Amino acid sequence: MRFPWSILLLPLLLLLAACDKNSDTEQVSADASYRQQGAKKSAIEPPSGEQRTASAASSGTTAVDAGYVGAEQCGSCHQAEFDDWKKSHHDLAMKVPNETTVVGDFNNTSFKYYGTESRFYKKDGKYFVRTDGPDGELHDYPVAYTFGIHPLQQYLIALPGGRLQALSVSWDSRSKEEGGQRWFHLYPDEEIKPGDPLHWTGINQNWNFQCADCHSTNLHKNYNADTESFDTQWAEMNVGCEACHGPGEKHVQWAALPEVERSVLKHSGFEVSYRERLKAHWNMDPKSGIAHLKNVDINTQQEISTCAQCHSRRGTQFPGAKPHDKFLDFFHPALLDENLYHADGQIDDEVYVWGSFLQSKMHGAGVTCSNCHNPHSLKTRVEGNGLCAQCHMPTKFDTAEHHFHPQGSEGAQCVSCHMPTKTYMQVDARRDHSFRVPRPDLSDKIGSPNACIGCHVDESNQWAADILQEKFGAPDPHYGEAIHAGRTGAPDAEGRLLKLVMDDTQPEIVRATAVSLLPSYLSQTSAQVLQVIAQGDSELQHLGMARALDRVPQQVRPALAIPLLYEDERVTAALAGDALAGAPMGGYPEEVGKRFNAAISDYVAAAEFNSDRPESLANLAALRAREGNQASAEQLLSQAIELAPYYTPAVINLADLYRASGRESDSETLLREAMDHSYDKAPLQHTLGLSLVRQKKMPQALEMLRTSAHADSATPRYVYVYGIALNSQGKPQEAIRELEQGLERFPGDRQILSALVSIHHEQGNEEEARRYQQQLQ
Incomplete structure (x- = not known):
């Protein structure tokens, strides 16, 4: 069933027209809800940015x-x-x-x-x-x-x-x-x-x-x-x-049946079958030297979905998943998120294959895990370049003309260039399964690594880029540049992301990642595009949007979130329900209310299932706060802090609840005490600085804001707020200096640029104001 979304379109346009998303100034003493949003991970918890390094097991x-x-x-x-x-x-x-x-x-x-x-x-x-x-x-x-x-x-x-x-x-x-x-x-x-x-x-x-x-x-x-x-x-x-394969009891019963009676049980008694992939036929194209799937109508996704339940960076949201279950009904996977993947999609942290493979041309062509791996021994089906030769003609690809390295050398191995490794847990070298073409031309632009310099460590990225261009011609545009723009707040980020989102030749996980970044640059145009996506069929794009709804203004949120309540993906619907909590919901059909309540119930169930983690307790607290239940929110946040005193988001959110109830001194005490347990003090210092501003303790406030803005883990927001605070205290030149230094750290950040435009304009420096204004265009 689809929500009749056209009734939302006119209110959406009117609300966006009323929202000034490019405000040049900020009252430092203003409501700090942005901190709660920034600290809050999606509370149907995605895989944490914290290391999943050491494996462990229970008294099971x-x-x-x-x-x-x-x-x-x-x-x-x-x-x-x-x-x-x-x-x-x-x-x-x-x-x-x-x-x-x-x-x-x-x-x-x-x-x-x-x-x-x-x-x-x-x-x-x-x-x-x-x-x-x-x-x-x-x-x-x-x-x-x-x-x-x-x-x-x-x-x-x-x-x-x-x-x-x-x-x-x-x-x-x-x-x-x-x-x-x-x-x-x-x-x-x-x-x-x-x-x-x-x-x-x-x-x-x-x-x-x-x-x-x-x-x-x-x-x-x-x-x-x-x-x-x-x-x-x-x-x-x-x-x-x-x-x-799932529970085998019915399969054992099936095996005991006479041959003529076995058809009674589908899939030989299992809930899932992987036999369909055995029907796959690959035809070699002699011109391209690449094999193509002949019967493209077969389903190759069941196997990948089953493997993804473990071979992905994901959080389990609901118990009891079986191999035949829909992935997004039980798990919240990472997209190409910062600190997990480089902007071009290469592996950074431990991400366990799935997100990489979904970017690959192999996945797009219908290749599955078992085309390369024996699913029982887990070994590759063929050693060395012979594995790739199953689909890539050796006379075209396994030649010095293609890889320009001595035949049989390390550099002549397909995996050396197309599946570079990164070592985790000190000794575990894992290969990137996106099967990408090396792009040294991107390394200097967006900071991504490349396989060429991984081996030729004494050479430059430009050296490698020149060689590849000479051999293969100018490189194609790459989605990594748009993802990088979205991550860094580049002035042209919205345009780049919109182009990527609407490009149906790009992998779905890439487009979904762009969708997740787009709400940070919301305009009438991008909001309309997002609403169309909400009515589309892409589960990953729905997930990307649901994860980002907390960055959409409350007044606009229903227009984008309500359609997601009507989709089948349980995790996505629960995230949409959480985003709608506290938003104006009057005037919608009764069915919307039923779906909203079901989504909230799922969201709460997921948070309670993972209540052994401070993230889930903090996320549930955020929901209760938006519902107006401050006592429950405070209790949950206190539980989270008791469970993990180092967990900064819970401290910041509890401090914000104290602020909202007029307990500013309690907020200050909490933040100061938390610094003894935190491994990254910058968020606490920033939040404490704002608390001190509200208490009119400006010398202490400026020192805290300065410390957070100068920290290694500082965000552009910390720099922006410190600059605004300095300017508000009659120190425009110091503000300009800090903001300009911040711009060197965070090139193209729109908030910092906007602040520089505003302060230079106030000071009568029109030429400088215009220079920074041009960078905003």
Whole structure:
């Protein structure tokens, strides 16, 4: 069912005409709701920007869950597939420690880390580590489970409350020749002390939330917020057959049926089938040297969607997902978000393949994961360039004329140029699955890396760009430039993003990312485009819009959010519901109200499901505050701070609630106390500066605003606010100097440029005002 969205169009245009999105000035003492929006992640929580590095597992037990039969049962009929799976990374994802599963050296070995010596030993056939616990003292801990196998193996330790924590000292399981066969620490360059969320006893090394979902089959987290404890269970400890195929009980029943009766059960008794991809036929085009899918009407998305449930940077929002379920009904994936991906879409942080693959021409052509990987052993189907030769004619591509490196050399390997690696967890080199053409011409423009300089480290980006242009001609335009403009607030960002959003030749995840950036530059034109997108069929573009609705003015929000309530994607609808909380909703059909209430119920359920995390508590608090329930919001934020004192967004939002209720001194006290726990003080300093402005403590306020604006983690907003504050105190020349220095750090930022135009105009510097005004055009 579609919402009759035309009734929203005229109000949308009128509201946008009344909104001045380019205001040149700001009252520093004005309402600080922008801080709450800036601090608030979408509260159907996307994958955190915090590291998902150390894997961990729970005090889990086998779940009594009807329908699961276990891998051994599957192997009784499917011996070849079972043999492929045994000893695969899926099989070894998590194991009980014994002589077969443990690869680390527990023969009374030790490892020193910033003065703490951890010792690994065996006793009575069990494996132990003596290391620093949550109190900073040395304790002896039995190893509960092994976690992973290669290129590193981690070890899980049971702590009270049903928690399993991943030890940060891990075993490098690579060969000695590769630098392995040693103990090492995941964070060698900084001392991680007890109390730090990255310490092995900390919240960010907790298996139950961070990693369990993808290392076991049919996992149930089972967090109890009242007791702050877990009762995590699974159907199978590792990643078994049914993690991908779904419960096998009906399949076993199907196999027992006489041949003539088997057609009664669809998909041989499973809820999902991957057999359709077996019908795929690829024809080689001798002119291009590339194979094309002949029967383009087959569905290649089910397999990718199943793999995406784990091989993506995503947050689990609702429990109980099975392989056949829609991805966006249970998971909130990252798009090409800053700090996760470079602007051109290359991997930056750990993003787990899916978001990269969706950018690729391979995905666009109908390639699936199993075209390259055996889905049971997980190994590539062919070694070396032969894998690519399945679809790319070797006589055209595996030649010196194409790669201009000596045949058989490292530079002649397809993956060296088209799948460069980045190393995570110190030893784990992972390949970028976007299969991109190297673009050194973009590196100097937008700061993205390129494969050429990754090897030729003594050369320049321009050197590589010149060679590629000489060989292949001028490079094509690239979406990375538009994404970069959107991230950096470039004056032409809206135009670039609009062009990208409307370009149906670009990958959907790229267009969805552009959609998510566009609301920061909302105009009548872009608002109309977004409303058309809300009525379209792209699930990812719907998600991109829903994630960005908190940057849309409240008066305009219903016009863009209400259509999303009518879509099928549960996560997207829940985000839209959250965005509408507190917005004017009168005058809409009764059905809108029903869908809004359902979306809010889902949003709350997702936040409560993840209430073991401060992000979810803070997000639920933000919803309650918009609903007018300040007491509940304060309680939730206090819970979040108690759970994770370092979590700055909860502190800032609670300080803002205190401000709104006239408790400015409580706000100041809270912010000052929080600085003792924060690992990035700049947001707190900025917020405290604004509090001090409101209290008319201007000398202290200016010092706090200055410190935040000069911090390494400063945002353009901090620079802008500090400049405005200086100008408001009769210090225009200092304001101009700070703003100009800020512009060097954040080229093209519209707020900083607008402030410079305004202050120069006030000072009668019309030539300078015009110069900055031109940069805004």
